[in-house]
Amino acid sequence: MAKTYDYLLKLLLIGDSGVGKTSILFRFSEDAFNISFISTIGIDFKIRTIDLDGKKVKLQIWDTAGQERFRTITTAYYRGSMGIMLVYDVTNEKSFENIKNWIRNIEENASADVEKMILGNKCDLDSKRQVSKERGEQLAIEYQIKFVETSAKDSLNVEYAFFTLARDIKAKMEKKQEASNPTPRSGAHQLRANEQQRKPTSWLSRCNLL
Amino acid sequence: MSSSSVEDIPDQCKDLFTQDGVLLKACIGRPVTDLNSIGMLCIVQNVDNTKCIEWRPNDLITIDSDTQDQEWAVVNTIGRRQRTLSGNITSDYATARARIIRIPLEDLKTFRVTRNNQQMQFSTKPGVWQSTFYFQHGNAEIFVAYLKNHVKTAKTRHDRNTYVVVEPNVESQVLNKSFAELDIFTENTTDVVWNLVSNFKQRPYETTMEAFSKLTDIVYYGNEATNGKRDVSEEVADLLTKSMSALEDATSVTRNDEYEVISVKPTLPPRPSIPRGTPLSAEKWEGLQDTEGRVTEVEGVKQLIFRGGVAHSIRQTVWKYLLDYYPWHMTHAQLRVLHKKKTEEYFSMKLQWRSMTEGQESRFTEYRDRKSLVEKDVNRTDRTHPFFAGDDNPNLVVLSDILMTYVMYNFDLGYVQGMSDILAPLLLLLGNEVDSFWCFVGFMEKIASNFDMDQAGMKHQLLQLQQLLTFASPELARHLAAKDSGNMYFCFRWLLVWFKREFSHRDIMRLWEVLWTGLPCNNFHLLICVAILDAEKDSLISRDCGFTEILKHVNDLSMCLDVDRILSSAEGIYHQILSAPHLTDQIRVILGLPTVGTSTSSEEVASTSQADNGTVEDSDHSLYGKDMEEGTLKYDGIEIYIVSKTVWALLS
Numbered sequence A: 001m002a003k004t005y006d007y008l009l010k011l012l013l014i015g016d017s018g019v020g021k022t023s024i025l026f027r028f029s030e031d032a033f034n035i036s037f038i039s040t041i042g043i044d045f046k047i048r049t050i051d052l053d054g055k056k057v058k059l060q061i062w063d064t065a066g067q068e069r070f071r072t073i074t075t076a077y078y079r080g081s082m083g084i085m086l087v088y089d090v091t092n093e094k095s096f097e098n099i100k101n102w103i104r105n106i107e108e109n110a111s112a113d114v115e116k117m118i119l120g121n122k123c124d125l126d127s128k129r130q131v132s133k134e135r136g137e138q139l140a141i142e143y144q145i146k147f148v149e150t151s152a153k154d155s156l157n158v159e160y161a162f163f164t165l166a167r168d169i170k171a172k173m174e175k176k177q178e179a180s181n182p183t184p185r186s187g188a189h190q191l192r193a194n195e196q197q198r199k200p201t202s203w204l205s206r207c208n209l210l
Numbered sequence B: 001m002s003s004s005s006v007e008d009i010p011d012q013c014k015d016l017f018t019q020d021g022v023l024l025k026a027c028i029g030r031p032v033t034d035l036n037s038i039g040m041l042c043i044v045q046n047v048d049n050t051k052c053i054e055w056r057p058n059d060l061i062t063i064d065s066d067t068q069d070q071e072w073a074v075v076n077t078i079g080r081r082q083r084t085l086s087g088n089i090t091s092d093y094a095t096a097r098a099r100i101i102r103i104p105l106e107d108l109k110t111f112r113v114t115r116n117n118q119q120m121q122f123s124t125k126p127g128v129w130q131s132t133f134y135f136q137h138g139n140a141e142i143f144v145a146y147l148k149n150h151v152k153t154a155k156t157r158h159d160r161n162t163y164v165v166v167e168p169n170v171e172s173q174v175l176n177k178s179f180a181e182l183d184i185f186t187e188n189t190t191d192v193v194w195n196l197v198s199n200f201k202q203r204p205y206e207t208t209m210e211a212f213s214k215l216t217d218i219v220y221y222g223n224e225a226t227n228g229k230r231d232v233s234e235e236v237a238d239l240l241t242k243s244m245s246a247l248e249d250a251t252s253v254t255r256n257d258e259y260e261v262i263s264v265k266p267t268l269p270p271r272p273s274i275p276r277g278t279p280l281s282a283e284k285w286e287g288l289q290d291t292e293g294r295v296t297e298v299e300g301v302k303q304l305i306f307r308g309g310v311a312h313s314i315r316q317t318v319w320k321y322l323l324d325y326y327p328w329h330m331t332h333a334q335l336r337v338l339h340k341k342k343t344e345e346y347f348s349m350k351l352q353w354r355s356m357t358e359g360q361e362s363r364f365t366e367y368r369d370r371k372s373l374v375e376k377d378v379n380r381t382d383r384t385h386p387f388f389a390g391d392d393n394p395n396l397v398v399l400s401d402i403l404m405t406y407v408m409y410n411f412d413l414g415y416v417q418g419m420s421d422i423l424a425p426l427l428l429l430l431g432n433e434v435d436s437f438w439c440f441v442g443f444m445e446k447i448a449s450n451f452d453m454d455q456a457g458m459k460h461q462l463l464q465l466q467q468l469l470t471f472a473s474p475e476l477a478r479h480l481a482a483k484d485s486g487n488m489y490f491c492f493r494w495l496l497v498w499f500k501r502e503f504s505h506r507d508i509m510r511l512w513e514v515l516w517t518g519l520p521c522n523n524f525h526l527l528i529c530v531a532i533l534d535a536e537k538d539s540l541i542s543r544d545c546g547f548t549e550i551l552k553h554v555n556d557l558s559m560c561l562d563v564d565r566i567l568s569s570a571e572g573i574y575h576q577i578l579s580a581p582h583l584t585d586q587i588r589v590i591l592g593l594p595t596v597g598t599s600t601s602s603e604e605v606a607s608t609s610q611a612d613n614g615t616v617e618d619s620d621h622s623l624y625g626k627d628m629e630e631g632t633l634k635y636d637g638i639e640i641y642i643v644s645k646t647v648w649a650l651l652s
């Protein structure tokens, strides 16, 4: 079978219920928006392959759902995520405050240097805004995480966010690879990609080393 | 953002669904210069509640100059909103506006999807494709899926990619009415179409192609043939698709029959094919009550419902019994007293949270959190169904009120996500706040463990499911285990809300009422899971699905499942398990059958199946409760055990 990608990245969307995680994912994977979206139950993911600096990068993006109590089961699917989008809703103060809790949660459950990004979603709803952009930026500086305001509805910065996160992970992977494998870089990506083809789950364990 | 808020400007109409990346390829009456431009295809609701498909060129999207200084350009969709813009832009905007294409859903006659989901065409006149759109992302099927929420369609006979609109602008009263009419239709067994259809269901092989074409004629000329009863055509269209897939099945049956012997492990006896029955009718239901309204033959009633479900016209009544709101033995008079009492009880609980002051609420975090969860989920529950669609829909308030009152009824459990999905079909059917609440209480009683704080109930069921699958479909169970999926977590959604997300509204009513009977054994819903998975066995194994593909495959089955076929095969699997010589106590416990002290591990059984063979004869007699009569019936030459002969008498 022909190789269809150079990298496979596993990403995760987390944040309070209703902040727009599923809508962001739908916008990114289908370039569409649906006002009567259904709440997410259980687990799901979407795939989109993007072109990043000449490489085919396949993004497998996991949409998380539900209250705390469902997490024991759903986390089985999150393991080995390489990048996490922390989403809050700019019209909901509480969802913004909870970002700190989500970060703590990641620190407890994900590998230490998983790439993160904060998204302030629904920025199209300016009249209902409760969290200013400055506060979002401030929080991001505090945690040294990239930040952008998005709108799944108006297709604002959604692409930008995923491309940025993917690029940062890719850069980090390449750096790691160079460090651990000082031989000439020839065919290094190739090797990795082939390995992924044979053993689809192998990247799960690998990225825990990241 | 410093730009003026778009939300301040009242929208004349509302985008229900938007798909970006759609090119206009062809459109009758439009200059060539308009073609091949990229835009957005939307489903729009007008102020008068009519809907239309609208394509908007991307020129309507301008770069917001206020935000140019940012790291990235902020793009702001102005759509058709009336914004004051400087002269130049306004005229551009006006030309762009003139290029908008609108197709009122009322006028839409046919549409089709071609070129591997990349192209969609719409027609408002027979024989002419008015407009053609190209989907850059090759995902036209998503647009079709959402469009089908707003128009009723049927697929055509000769071209499976073409959809005929049988009814535009589905509205709530229309739909409610359609349920009633639908029932008249199914009840009237003299109806030529229905006979045809039921023949088809029972004898797909024998039903001739001639009959088949008659059926399709009714789909297309249904209005003339049935005096404009549109729902008939809709129902038939539905059955038509079903019978089409039945035909497909018929051709693959031989393949299923030749099973492979994988190891020396004992295999299950062949699966009997057990036909579904007809729904419990109003006449039969009346006949089952005594003069004062008591239902005495409870087991018999449940058997009937298990076999064929409940006719829609009496669901409102029968569901109250099935959900333990109305006790079977009560007279009409006693039920009236009960109803009054339950109504008062409901409203006093409702008052408890309704009378909470803002101050109280501000100091009651746990309550506030639950309230906000309820609000968020109510806004995302079955909103595509006409009953819950639209802003300020009063039914949403009722949905929310019932869930909030349930928080007071059971504060320990409170509100857990998934509950709104459980309640919605009940409210939709019963229409009454108090009745829906108590039926919801009854349903929650059956599935409360799904919502345990520590998820012990869900984990336990997933384990039981794994054990059942290992017994009934060992090859698939082995495959799943090898792919790191032995925990069955991918069935989480199925179990949490009892398949609510997997079936259409009509089918979920049927499935639930059958499951509520508690027949033919405990945990029959787990056998439903086994039946669905077993049907997917070949594709899961042959495509060598891994951990993530398994989840994807299972999630994608949503809305593609045939409820009658699944019920029938789940029952078949039940009988296979029952008559398996190597049946273990572990499986007996899950299904609530008396244990006989056989080994519990199927591995062990492999070596001792000979010995087990001897004991099975005796144990079979204790499989059913003592007050039940057992017997055997022949289907397709296979003997199966039947719980009660009286029930079969009732059926025929």
Ligand SMILES: Nc1nc2c(ncn2[C@@H]2O[C@H](COP(=O)(O)OP(=O)(O)O)[C@@H](O)[C@H]2O)c(=O)[nH]1
Pocket (backbone or CB within 6 Å): A015, A016, A017, A018, A019, A020, A021, A022, A023, A024, A034, A035, A036, A037, A038, A039, A040, A121, A122, A123, A124, A125, A150, A151, A152, A153, A154, B379, B380
């Ligand atoms: N105005 C606006 N509404 C949004 C946006 N993103 C999501 N929503 C709405 O917010 C609600 C919750 O979104 P959803 O994606 O289900 O949130 P999730 O629980 O985080 O997955 C839905 O009604 C969406 O239509 C956005 O960017 N702008």
Ligand SMILES: [Mg+2]
Pocket (backbone or CB within 6 Å): A021, A022, A023, A039, A040, A063, A064, A065
């Ligand atoms: Mg979601």
